[in-house]
Amino acid sequence: MTSELKSIDSIDQLRARVNQFVEARDWAQFHSPKNLAMAMIVEAGEVVEHFQWMTEDESRQLDDAQKEQVGHELSDTFVYLLRIAEVCGIDLIEAANKKIDLNAKKYPVEKAKGSNAKYTEYE
Amino acid sequence: MTSELKSIDSIDQLRARVNQFVEARDWAQFHSPKNLAMAMIVEAGEVVEHFQWMTEDESRQLDDAQKEQVGHELSDTFVYLLRIAEVCGIDLIEAANKKIDLNAKKYPVEKAKGSNAKYTEYE
Amino acid sequence: MTSELKSIDSIDQLRARVNQFVEARDWAQFHSPKNLAMAMIVEAGEVVEHFQWMTEDESRQLDDAQKEQVGHELSDTFVYLLRIAEVCGIDLIEAANKKIDLNAKKYPVEKAKGSNAKYTEYE
């Protein structure tokens, strides 16, 4: 019985779906890491575009239509991020956890608390 | 017994870890969607930097040191992407799946197969 | 006498200097428009990095050290922008003037005055 219990991990499912999408369209030929990095930053730019003329307060109070639009652009950014990880053979969850370990050392709580300074600026 | 069986979803775990990291440092005050969108594109730029002078072929053949570096920059991009979703109240997995549904309509297999044209360029 | 009076146009001088810099290092081989567009956005990301955690007010009140840093990153962005124009055979000043003509039509004073709406949002 327990052998049938499988963790259905949402990011694994999404990655598999994206890969199928790409294969069905024979797009892997265009998906060099170089090209995908360009595509990802283009989508990140579309996220930035939503916020460029807003105040910070306005950006904290999106209405439903704005939330949907931002969700679309975030999603496109995420899909290309997943694809870069895929074609480079990087486990994104593992890499992110390792990077947070590093960031925790660069930004120890006692120095970082309440400060927006870069770690290179710490005394 | 079964009540103890919980799906431990890796992206949920990561998001929770990132949120704790931010709270411990009292950084939520700086994390307006506007600021986070800026931070995300800065990190996306660091991904692009790795590939800017490589040929496409070179970008497909990263050595281990390069893979680690790219993994770091992808991770930073991912963390900010998770934070934007968090502070905007967007379910990233759900949003991504909806966006792929839309993309599947914009890029039907019969038109998109083997083509790098934008959907606006289809006849 | 007057034949010796030549307009010494500052952007033409800068472009010539940049071209010499590139030629002396035999870098034209790397300067495809694709690669230069990547390099330009990487530098634009470094401009954004300076401002990501600042409030708008803080960004309006840079001290001399910050101004120098922003000047460095703006300059790198500008140099790559000049290079893209150069290798694509685009006259940047002429192109910019034409684009401003177009923008003036998209954003007529009577509709645009005091509004940060995108032209696609005008009624």
Added chain:
Amino acid sequence: MTSELKSIDSIDQLRARVNQFVEARDWAQFHSPKNLAMAMIVEAGEVVEHFQWMTEDESRQLDDAQKEQVGHELSDTFVYLLRIAEVCGIDLIEAANKKIDLNAKKYPVEKAKGSNAKYTEYE
């Protein structure tokens, strides 16, 4: 006589034209350096978008329609670059020349010739 001889510098003219455009629309209120840096990278992203799926060779052989499109996006990037310099009080031509002086030291011809390595990678 000589007092009438004025250098008509193309970038000064363009900057003046852009400033008038902004003033006529009462847009200076939105033009904090923070917001302008966001707007500039959004436009840089639109430059990147033109090239993301092209090979390097294709990017070197734009047809007239593509050149016009790239010219539009470069122009928008340039206009925001000029605005950032303007509102920060930075002389862009002077800053660019100083930065090239610095770059010449970081990338001496004998080390940089024919190499796409970053200066931090020099032995």
